[in-house]
Amino acid sequence: MSRNGGNSQDSNRVSTGLPGLDDVLDGLRIGDNVVWRVNDLDDYRRFVTPFIESAASAGRRIIYLRFGQHPPLVPANTNIHTENVDALDGFEAFTGRVWRLIEEHGRGAFYVCDYLSDLLNAWVTDAMVGNFFRVVCPFLFELDTVAWFALYPDRHSRTTLDRIRQTTQVMVDVHRLEDDVQVQPIKAWCRQSPTMFLPHRERDGRFLPVSDSSDATRLQAGLEVAQLHRQPLLDYWDRLFMQVTSAMQDDDQEQAAAIHERVLNVLISRDSRILDLARNYLNLEDLLAIRARMIGSGYIGGKAAGMLIARSILLTNQPAIWQESLEPHDSRYLGSDAYYAFLVHNGLWPAIMRQRAPEGYFSEAATLRQGLLEGEFPPEIRSELERLLDHYGQYPILVRSSSLQEDGFGNAFAGKYDSVFVINQGAPEHRLDALEDAIRQVYASTMSDDALVYRKQRGLDQREEPMALLIQRVNGRFHGRYYLPDAAGVGVSRNTFAWDTDMDPAAGMVRLVMGLGTRAVDRIEGDHACVMALDYPHRQPFRNQDESYKYSQHLLDVLDLREGDLTTLPLSQLTKEVSDLPLGHLGEIDQPASRRARELNLPTPVWRLTFQPLVRNGLFVDRLSCLLKTLEAGYNHPVDVEFTLHLNSAGEPAFNLVQCRPLGHQQPRAGRASSFCGHRGRGRAG
CATH class of the missing domain: 3.40.50.300 (P-loop containing nucleotide triphosphate hydrolases)
Incomplete structure (x- = not known):
């Protein structure tokens, strides 16, 4: 026709x-x-x-x-x-x-x-x-x-x-x-x-x-x-946040509460329990700050919401401690609508519809994944990504998945979606290409076998799961050609692996590493993070010193600025190439090994990452225990956090909270954040 x-x-x-x-x-x-x-x-x-x-x-x-x-x-x-x-x-x-x-x-x-x-x-x-x-x-x-x-x-x-x-x-x-x-x-x-x-x-x-x-x-x-008497042609999203500004300026509590609720439901989450937390700990000023750091519109996703709520719980309930010990963050957020805009811009919606059908759930995923990896960004998103790189300069950044259901109560999606380091070196156009590739990789991970099976097993295969992104400056220092944080770890407020009957599971535990926290998050065969019960931080699950050294960390994950990639190096090699590592705050010299090395004309001293100097300093264990207890009380649920440490010249730690989520398979626990580590500040609801 x-x-x-x-x-x-x-x-x-x-x-x-x-x-x-x-x-x-x-x-x-x-x-x-x-x-x-x-x-x-x-x-x-x-x-x-x-x-x-x-x-x-x-x-x-x-x-x-x-x-x-x-x-x-x-x-x-x-x-x-x-x-x-x-x-x-x-x-x-x-x-x-x-x-x-x-x-x-x-x-x-x-x-x-x-x-x-x-x-x-x-x-x-x-x-x-x-x-x-x-x-x-x-x-x-x-x-x-x-x-x-x-x-x-x-x-x-x-x-x-x-x-x-x-x-x-x-x-x-x-x-x-x-x-x-x-x-x-x-x-x-x-x-x-x-x-x-x-x-x-x-x-x-x-x-x-x-x-x-x-x-x-x-x-x-x-x-x-x-x-002239009508509003200018702005996106409705922008007009919504103009109403937020107006509500903050007007002394109208009812109007402020209504717009606060409206924004939480379109920016933070649909999960009722996450929304309850956000009502208490994210006020109108916080929501405006999120909008100011956002590319696109829609939800910021579970990972970003968890990080922001956790920071606010700490700063609200323990301001005297955490205003000093919690590093500021300058995270950025690529909203969930940008994911849909990417799909539409690249003509991928028919493929999405075929994949969403029961018969195409697995069979269409590979084609859709390839389409996501090859897609182009809408011009308005691309220009915002350029400005984002202007903000971060040449600091390495981390592009993290933050889907709508991720890091919620009951569905953590731990390890199911990708997070990608961007070394962020070279000419601006090359850095933009690398950032776009990282975003495509995270988008494509929604179609990985692991993610698809996980959603299917939990009955989430037909639920909307747009991918927002949390983009963060990698906390760390430049050491010549390498970039890495002083230390990083994963903490849980419930120690489900207590190896001694004296240990209280409610005291929590931590897995610590030097360098990037990838080795604390993922268990690596042949190498070991330092596992520490916070009520007995000196007590290790080893029979003797040799076993302690054997089951310690020997390899570090670092960013290689020259090669432009994440790489793994032996501690011995890194200590030869880098002279300003904070080894004195994180490890101890192995005297017998150092003597043998001198006899063989090998570099000395030989360091072992025991993290005992950090424990002896006192502040680290106290601060981490306080952090975990405060967050568990704020969530009314055990929590799992990821963090990095920035050590000053005296070895005193400042925490950069990277992630917080409810710990799976635990029952809610009654409690108030005000019962731990100091006095409670004023609430932060709008």
Whole structure:
């Protein structure tokens, strides 16, 4: 069937239901998506009704996609099939449901849709409204449908309006200046006439072009005056955070509480227990700070939320301790909407739909993974990534997964998604390429076998799981060609591996390493982190000194700036190449081994990473115990944390809290954060 405007056969033509409007547009074509930009619901309805009547009389199947909060556009009618779709389930669930409905109704169906602008009430950002349209419009076109949409242009950003215009086949503006209503086609694909794109006034069923430039100028001047009293064309997301600023300035507690709740539900989580924590520990100022460090919109994901909530628990409940002992962070967040924008921009939505079907869950994953690895970033995201690199300079950074369900109560996703170090050296364009590759790798890890099996086993395979990212400066120091933190570790507030009956599981434990914390997180065959019960930090599970040295850390993970990669080096090699390592604060000299080395003309001294100097210093164990107890009480649940240590010249540690999540398979424990390590500060809810 031909879709070329001038050569179309009558069977390819469709009426708007208004002969005068058909004259203006040269009719509609099979495959047309028609977008009406209006400022009044009735102005859309008055064009919808004759279209439906005309389509019904021609024997067309008419589907009404009902998702708006406004009164129904279409009355109950046996000739019209209404499909109710809930947008509150999220972008992916909604878009997937609409996609499958279009598949089910097949070729030739006609569609009337509610206001696209009402999706903002569910998704908050109109970037996702644009992405929804970019997904469904081409699909409807392929299936020889005709579909009508409408939106309020003043509620959307220029970027979204432009993308919808680029995607649709027909776009019509409806202008109202008091009682003067005019229509102006903005786009009519494959159609042209000398007056088609002029404003048109309706007179006795005809739509007459405003051919007098003076009339057109007066109309436009009147519309511009009206526009002055409306909000600028900003993304709805930006306007939401303008409301946050306004709520902070106004002394209206009810308004502040309402906007606080609104933002938490679209920025932090959908998990009720995480939201309870966020209500108590993330106030409006905190939410504005997150927005200021965010690329895109949507959720920051579970890993980012856990880190921020944990920091706030510490600073709220123990400010005297943690304002000094907790290092500030300058993390950045790539919002979950950026993941969907990446999918849409690269035409991967059909692949997502095939993978989401039960028969394609595993079989389509490899193809989709490859598509994620090869995708390009939308221009607006790419420019923000450039600015992010400007901020971090040439410090190494870590791109970490932070999916919607990650690090929550019951579903940790530990190790299922990738985290990628970016060495961040070289020319700016090379550093940007490396950062984009790292993001693609994390995105692609959502389609790994481990992640797919994990979600399937927990019944999460059909739940929305957009990937947000937590991007962090790697805490550490430059040591010539190498970069590494002084030390890093994983702490748990419940020691489930107590090897001595005297040990109290509630005291917690830690796995410590020198260098990057990768060796503390992952158990490495042939090498060992230092395992320490916090109530008996000097007591080791070894029979003698030789066994203690044998089961200690001999290899360090570091970032090699020259080679541009994460590498593993023996401690003995690193001590030869680097003279300013904090070995005196983390290890002890093995005197017998050093004597043997001197006899063999080998480098001396020989160091062993026992971490006993750090324990003897006193502050480390006290601070970590306090940290774990405070977080467990704040979460009302045992916790698992990752951290790095920055040691001053006296060996006193400052903590950089990298991650915090509920520890799996533990029962909640009653308690208050104020019962540990000092006094409680004022609450931080907005």
